[in-house]
Amino acid sequence: MLDRAEIDALFPVDLPEPAQWEERYPPRQVPENAHVTRFGPSPTGYVHIGNIYVSMINQSIAHRSEGAYLVRIEDTDQTRVVDGAVERLRRAFEFFGVRADEDDNNGVYGPYHQSQREAIYLSYARQLLREGKAYLCFATEEELTDIRKRQEAAKLPTGYYGRWAIWRDADPAAVQAKLHEGAPYVVRFRSPDMPKPRAEFIDAIRGPLSAEDNRNDAVILKSSANPLRLPTYHFAHVVDDHLMRVNLVIRGDEWISSVPLHMQLFDALGFTLPTYAHIAPLMKKIPGGKRKLSKRKDFEASVGFYIEAGYPVHAILYYLRGLANGRLAELPLEEALEAPIQLDQCGSAGPLVDLAKLEDISADYIGTLTSRQVFDAVRTWAAEHDPKLVVVLDAERDLALRALAIEREGVDNPRKDLRKWSDFRQTYGFFFPQLFTSLSGASDDRLTSLNVAPVVAATFIRDLADDYEHLTDPQEWFSQIRELAAKHGFASTAKEYKKNPDAYTGSIREASQLVRVALTGSTRSPDLHAIAQALGDKEVLRRLRALAAPDEN
Structure with a gap:
């Protein structure tokens, strides 16, 4: 020796001697049972949804106990550091509202980069x-x-x-x-x-x-x-957790095998061992079982996927909190977001990430919003991810608000066909002349599923356009379609048509769908009368005449 x-x-x-560091970083003035937690991401350039999951748990546990939650950048492996990675982490935490009480910009127990604590x-x-x-x-x-x-x-x-x-x-x-x-x-x-x-x-x-x-x-x-x-x-986290006065270490379960070494290091340095809580990783279901959600294999592992797709932040956080504590998934969203996460209710088996479940939650959440709230959220998302849509929304703000209000406001069970902001083009794009491609004649492929002869479709829609009345009463408005359908050989009900299909060109259902496809380009849409009212009479006529126009071929 x-x-x-x-x-x-x-x-x-x-x-300096260790005593000088102990003096510089004194014990925190927090309540006796307060938890001081930390999240230590490596700045490798990739932000995993598990980062948000674990940091959210850290934050909730610390705040519930009147403690503190800090973010410490663990960059001792300089070969893995990627330029701009710390900023991407910061933006991700900011986006999801998982803000640290202490980090590079705030806190007296720093520096909060390990590379600056040599x-x-x-x-x-x-x-x-x-x-x-x-x-x-x-x-x-x-x-x-x-x-x-x-x-x-x-x-x-x-x-x-x-x-x-x-x-x-x-x-x-x-x-x-x-x-x-x-x-x-x-x-x-x-x-x-x-x-x-x-x-x-x-x-x-x-x-x-x-x-x-x-x-x-x-x-x-x-x-x-x-x-x-x-x-x-191993050494850095022991020294840092001691000097930053972290008393609860919440981290991935891959570190369980390292605990014996960490216990020895804490003991050798004369430090008090913190409490450890090892979180099970997020999992993905695969044929025959499940595996850890992988940044190399699974697009849904990336935080960027959720941001770019436009899942509402509140829906994602609600979903993640439900994965952490199953009881939170049974609470209403607003209540679940406020309720504390409890470590003893975190499972030891990794929870499955199910995008279908997230989309259902997201649709339910969006269904609670007003048309103006949805418009603002879509526009904010589009400003970053779909600039061309922003131009349309700004030019057609009133139309967008009318479209979004259909079957949303003033109803007990609002539509839930919008699951994320990137769905807006597909779900509501047909309302906007700038985004909608009108049918090019009655032989347009979009009419194929209706099994109505092109000549019948063209004649029916042409006659509707010639005598169209833009009525505000839904029943009166639809009556003109019903009466015209009967004149063109459509059965008054689907049941009547089914009894004797050779006697009719179709049923009122097919006639209505001809109008729907003419106006929306799809056989599925919100209430047809409401769509017509939102579009206005001139746009309705323009779209009807486009379908009724003779095919170029």
Whole structure:
């Protein structure tokens, strides 16, 4: 073991002592049972919907207890840092309203980037070296590879431990010789000589857990060959959670196996171990089972998908909260968004992400909004994702509001055909002359499913256009279609037509659908009279005449 002077010579001469950091970052003044939580994303450029899920849980738990929720950028692996990634994370959190109480822009326990906390980590690494709880390791990549191969050949656990830890108890003279050569080294944690058979702890979600205790001498400070001496995640999170006074660590369950090492590090540094809560990952159903929602395989894993598709934020948050705590899915949306998430109600099995369920929730939510609220939301979404639609909405604001009001306002059961803002073009686009393509004659493919002869369709629609009255009363308005249909050989009811199909050209249903397709381009739409009123008489006539026009061929 090197003496103190030799150890201190490896670090900057003005490096603060740990006591100075403890003074700078004192215990928080929060209620006794308050939870201080953190979310630590890596700035890799990709924002997973699971990031929103876990950060939402962190925020809710902290706020319910009058604690604090912070975001700490874990960028110690500089090879994975992507330019602009932090800004994308910030925008995602802002979009979903999962704002941190402390982050780059606010908080006294920063910096909130691990890459900016180098001096802090060096202070505590030096302390462990002084106390003999860490040591310098000069093992090369070739030596480490050879160790791993020999362990595999002997069917032993792989790692740097026991007799395989070739620098654990090296002669100080050998260490000094390597330092004199300028050989690069890492700092390794000296795991306990006598580890427990099992490490036991209480998980706030899963209850009592145990795992094989750690016996690996994990790297805590990366290679001295790097200008920036950064720690590994294992060491950094221990130091940061202590100094930021985080007392509840909510993170993915992939970290359960690392808890024994983390417990040893907290103990070696003399820190109080926080409570751990390991969240099950979001899952995707696949044939024969399910798997973790993957950023490489699943488009719905990306936050960008939900933003670009235009799912309402409140609907997404309601859905995610229901995945976290099933009871919240049974509450009305507004109540569920206010209700606290409870860790003991988070399952240990990963919840399934079901887009069909999300769309149902989203449709129900949009169904509660007024036409003006929907218009504003669609326009806000389109400003970012569909600029051409913005031009149409601005030019036809009154028409858009009339269209959106159909079967939405003043009814007990509003339409739910709009599930996300990107559906607006498909669902309401036919209202706008700029977006609607009128039928080009009675042989237009969009009429095929009606099984009405083109000549019959053209004649019927032409006569309707010639005598069309833009009546405000729905019954009177439809009567003109019914009476004209009878003159053109359409049965008055579908039942009557079914009894004797050879006697009719179709039923009133087909006649009505001819008008519907002429006005909307589809056999499915809101109330036909309401559509006509929203379009106005001139546009109705223009569309009828387009269908009635002789085919060019």
